[in-house]
Amino acid sequence: MKLVHTADLHLGYRAYHRTNAYGINIREADVARTFRELLDRTAEIAPDLFLVAGDVFHTVRPSNAAIADAFRRFSRFHLAAPETQVVIIAGNHDSPRAAETGNILRLFAEIPSVQVVYQEPKRLSFPQLDAAVLCLPHNALVSEVQPVIEPDPDAAVNILMAHTAHESLKLISHFGAAVMRSDDVKPEEWSYVALGHYHLYEKLAPNMVYPGAIERTSIDVWLEADQPKGFIEFDVVEGRLGFHELESPRPVIDLEPIAGRDLTPAELDQAIEAALDSVPGGIDGKIIRLRVFDVPRDVYRELDHRRIREYRTRALHFHLDARPPQIVRREGSAAPGRRLTLQEELVAFLRHRWKPDSGKVDREALIELGLRYLQQAQEAESAEGRD
Numbered sequence: 001m002k003l004v005h006t007a008d009l010h011l012g013y014r015a016y017h018r019t020n021a022y023g024i025n026i027r028e029a030d031v032a033r034t035f036r037e038l039l040d041r042t043a044e045i046a047p048d049l050f051l052v053a054g055d056v057f058h059t060v061r062p063s064n065a066a067i068a069d070a071f072r073r074f075s076r077f078h079l080a081a082p083e084t085q086v087v088i089i090a091g092n093h094d095s096p097r098a099a100e101t102g103n104i105l106r107l108f109a110e111i112p113s114v115q116v117v118y119q120e121p122k123r124l125s126f127p128q129l130d131a132a133v134l135c136l137p138h139n140a141l142v143s144e145v146q147p148v149i150e151p152d153p154d155a156a157v158n159i160l161m162a163h164t165a166h167e168s169l170k171l172i173s174h175f176g177a178a179v180m181r182s183d184d185v186k187p188e189e190w191s192y193v194a195l196g197h198y199h200l201y202e203k204l205a206p207n208m209v210y211p212g213a214i215e216r217t218s219i220d221v222w223l224e225a226d227q228p229k230g231f232i233e234f235d236v237v238e239g240r241l242g243f244h245e246l247e248s249p250r251p252v253i254d255l256e257p258i259a260g261r262d263l264t265p266a267e268l269d270q271a272i273e274a275a276l277d278s279v280p281g282g283i284d285g286k287i288i289r290l291r292v293f294d295v296p297r298d299v300y301r302e303l304d305h306r307r308i309r310e311y312r313t314r315a316l317h318f319h320l321d322a323r324p325p326q327i328v329r330r331e332g333s334a335a336p337g338r339r340l341t342l343q344e345e346l347v348a349f350l351r352h353r354w355k356p357d358s359g360k361v362d363r364e365a366l367i368e369l370g371l372r373y374l375q376q377a378q379e380a381e382s383a384e385g386r387d
């Protein structure tokens with residue numbers, strides 16, 4: 001018995017405000033293309049089970065176009081691989097907070113051979129495979145009543161599928177999802193544990209895996225830059241696991257940072273040009289970040305901004321992340337005559353003044369997350385040309 005496992009498709013994801021000839025956001029079109037490749041290659045494998053472990057859509061209310069495209073693709077998949085049973089669960093991105101809002105994923109259960117679990121925990125039985133799949137969508141794990149996570153003694157093959165942050169992951173990736181403790185799930189009790197939520201491929205046990213997102217759609221895409229994207233094929237009888245790489249139509253490149261200290265504006269211009277020249281195949285249409293450390297504001301102002309705008313036009317997204325020299329100062333007291341940056345203010349507040357109601361909050365993880373959001377906001381701003 002064979003299964004294919006994917007998660008975090010994030011259909012309808014949009015970024016960088018640029019559209020293609022059909023008026024569709026370019027990144028949304030990229031994600032749709034990778035999704036098509038995923039389905040084509042899964043249909044070729046024609047597994048007994050196709051498991052989709054949550055975050056099919058990027059938002060609770062995807063556009064009609066995104067819904068229609070996904071519906072069409074899953075319908076065609078069924079025609080191409082009629083024997084494959086498809087099981088979809090909802091993740092934190094596609095689960096409305098209020099249960100009565102209804103979940104768009106329900107629609108997909110209209111397709112023969114597709115089953116969807118989006119609210120309560122549910123065990124699906126596949127008698128012809130002598131298999132049972134216990135489905136734990138996001139809402140089942142954040143509910144007050146914790147689900148019982150046990151295999152079905154009457155099934156030969158027991159699979160657990162959950163959209164959750166496993167506690168062994170880095171803290172920052174816990175954001176948004178229920179945390180699953182190591183004690184909750186013992187992989188040796190299951191034939192396979194199909195996880196979703198974490199966007200990087202991560203094998204927690206020989207049979208317990210995050211396949212990762214199919215495209216680079218995280219808050220911080222730079223963390224995913226050089227990490228492979230793909231899906232899992234698992235042979236239940238032989239316990240053999242394979243990772244199939246999916247190639248994104250658009251590279252995300254985080255260039256080696258430049259040390260800006262002591263460089264003149266002209267020297268820095270040259271260093272930026274050399275860094276961009278090093279991108280194989282050129283920068284056109286790509287997503288690129290170049291960090292430059294220790295750049296005083298007056299040096300930054302004198303850079304060749306016409307040239308930088310040109311780079312921004314050629315790339316889909318070029319983020320020149322120039323950071324001023326860090327001013328070392330005593331904790332909690334600003335140097336006279338200098339206002340705190342937003343970043344410094346955030347860190348000072350969260351680290352020293354804020355008193356959480358709950359002891360469960362990880363202060364450093366929260367600081368890291370806050371800083372990341374600020375960086376995102378700055379990137380969005382600089383993408384619009386307002387430096």
Ligand SMILES: [Mn+2]
Nearest residue numbers: 008055093197
């Ligand atoms: Mn996700």
